[in-house]
Amino acid sequence: MNVLLLGSGGREHALAWKIGASPLLTKLYAAPGNPGIGAEAELVKLDINDHAAVTAFCREKKIDLVVVGPEGPLVAGIADDLRAENIRVFGPSKAAARLEGSKGFTKDLCARYNIPTAAYGRFNDLASAKAYVDQTGAPIVIKADGLAAGKGVTVAMTSDEARAALDACFEGSFGAAGAEVVVEEFMTGEEASFFCLCDGTTALPFGTAQDHKRVGDGDVGPNTGGMGAYSPAPVMTPEIIERTMREIIEPTMRGMAELGAPFAGILFAGLMITDKGPKLIEYNTRFGDPECQVLMMRLKDDLLVLLNAAVDGQLAHTSIRWRDEAALTVVMAARGYPGTPEKGSVIRGVEQAAGEGVQIFHAGTAINGGALVANGGRVLNVTASGATVGEAQKRAYAALDRIDWPDGFCRRDIGWQAVARERAS
Numbered sequence: 001m002n003v004l005l006l007g008s009g010g011r012e013h014a015l016a017w018k019i020g021a022s023p024l025l026t027k028l029y030a031a032p033g034n035p036g037i038g039a040e041a042e043l044v045k046l047d048i049n050d051h052a053a054v055t056a057f058c059r060e061k062k063i064d065l066v067v068v069g070p071e072g073p074l075v076a077g078i079a080d081d082l083r084a085e086n087i088r089v090f091g092p093s094k095a096a097a098r099l100e101g102s103k104g105f106t107k108d109l110c111a112r113y114n115i116p117t118a119a120y121g122r123f124n125d126l127a128s129a130k131a132y133v134d135q136t137g138a139p140i141v142i143k144a145d146g147l148a149a150g151k152g153v154t155v156a157m158t159s160d161e162a163r164a165a166l167d168a169c170f171e172g173s174f175g176a177a178g179a180e181v182v183v184e185e186f187m188t189g190e191e192a193s194f195f196c197l198c199d200g201t202t203a204l205p206f207g208t209a210q211d212h213k214r215v216g217d218g219d220v221g222p223n224t225g226g227m228g229a230y231s232p233a234p235v236m237t238p239e240i241i242e243r244t245m246r247e248i249i250e251p252t253m254r255g256m257a258e259l260g261a262p263f264a265g266i267l268f269a270g271l272m273i274t275d276k277g278p279k280l281i282e283y284n285t286r287f288g289d290p291e292c293q294v295l296m297m298r299l300k301d302d303l304l305v306l307l308n309a310a311v312d313g314q315l316a317h318t319s320i321r322w323r324d325e326a327a328l329t330v331v332m333a334a335r336g337y338p339g340t341p342e343k344g345s346v347i348r349g350v351e352q353a354a355g356e357g358v359q360i361f362h363a364g365t366a367i368n369g370g371a372l373v374a375n376g377g378r379v380l381n382v383t384a385s386g387a388t389v390g391e392a393q394k395r396a397y398a399a400l401d402r403i404d405w406p407d408g409f410c411r412r413d414i415g416w417q418a419v420a421r422e423r424a425s
């Protein structure tokens with residue numbers, strides 16, 4: 001098979017690594033990719049937001065499958081545009097990607113199908129949103145409806161904070177994404193990520209993970225795209241997984257099919273495990289980054305076989321095998337992240353740092369004058385497997401400490417909750 005992978009982050013490097021190991025693969029292309037992905041794939045200078053250019057490339061290179069990494073092109077309808085040209089694609093249609101592209105859409109679906117989630121209101125004017133906040137009180141959560149690069153959510157501990165977040169949304173801080181807002185109940189519990197591989201009808205559990213969003217050790221400081229992750233998530237016991245499938249995922253699959261927008265692709269449920277059971281925080285319609293990196297470390301089966309089964313509607317006849325080990329990834333970021341990261345500093349020793357049970361995925365790197373340099377906020381994902389999360393953590397940090405990059409930083413406590421649980425048991 002000739003495969004085209006769209007995207008350029010650590011998530012896509014992990015996907016390229018697994019696709020590259022498939023005996024089904026003839027040739028892998030990646031657009032635009034990064035230097036790490038370049039070791040697995042031929043990099044193509046394509047604007048992935050230009051659907052006509054992507055389609056023309058697929059025709060020219062006889063691409064048998066397109067795998068879409070990020071949400072932007074999915075929400076913009078790239079899967080529909082490719083399918084209209086009879087090009088096979090792994091990723092949901094524009095209508096199905098509304099599960100990520102519109103928080104209000106997802107909340108209404110939850111209400112209609114009795115899917116457990118936070119109580120909410122949808123507003124497209126400031127006055128009624130503020131009236132709802134005044135009536136409900138704090139803590140309360142304000143969310144821009146559309147895609148806002150992970151920045152559209154404010155967990156407000158006071159009404160004043162909530163009102164300020166509403167002002168920001170309606171003043172245009174998130175552009176069109178904030179023209180409508182969802183205001184919702186603050187939930188407490190432990191967060192976890194749950195993934196399903198879906199073919200429009202069937203959803204198969206595809207692993208669990210937990211990530212660390214705050215920039216600093218001890219989960220303090222500003223939010224980031226994620227400073228590290230591990231899998232599996234201990235809070236996702238077989239009982240909680242069974243409830244999540246029955247109460248959240250299956251009604252979602254049914255609801256989307258009834259709306260004429262069956263969901264095919266990766267469904268990523270952000271969950272709050274409350275004392276009343278799992279509740280949906282939000283959906284994403286693609287793999288998480290950096291969660292994908294730990295899932296790929298643990299996946300025993302051929303990824304390309306599984307993606308094909310999802311595209312061909314064959315998941316009812318498919319099973320997925322996982323390694324027994326845990327996996328953990330630590331993000332190395334450029335100084336300044338999540339503000340303005342410093343670009344261009346030289347990174348040495350990446351190849352020597354990898355080894356048994358360790359993969360180093362590139363997220364934001366470039367080659368400059370023959371040297372590997374930082375070219376983004378999150379730059380490398382040092383990823384390791386181990387018999388326990390604790391062992392994977394030790395291996396990941398040992399590898400990370402072999403990388404010579406004085407201008408980079410990382411958290412030193414990725415996986416702390418799971419490691420503490422392992423010690424206690």
Ligand code: AMP
Pocket residue numbers: 118141150153155184185186187188191270281282
């Ligand atoms: P989201 O982008 O929807 O995943 O939200 C970002 C983060 O905000 C989540 O990972 C949660 O930590 C937090 N959050 C979102 N919604 C709620 C809620 N209703 N209650 C408590 N925390 C929330």
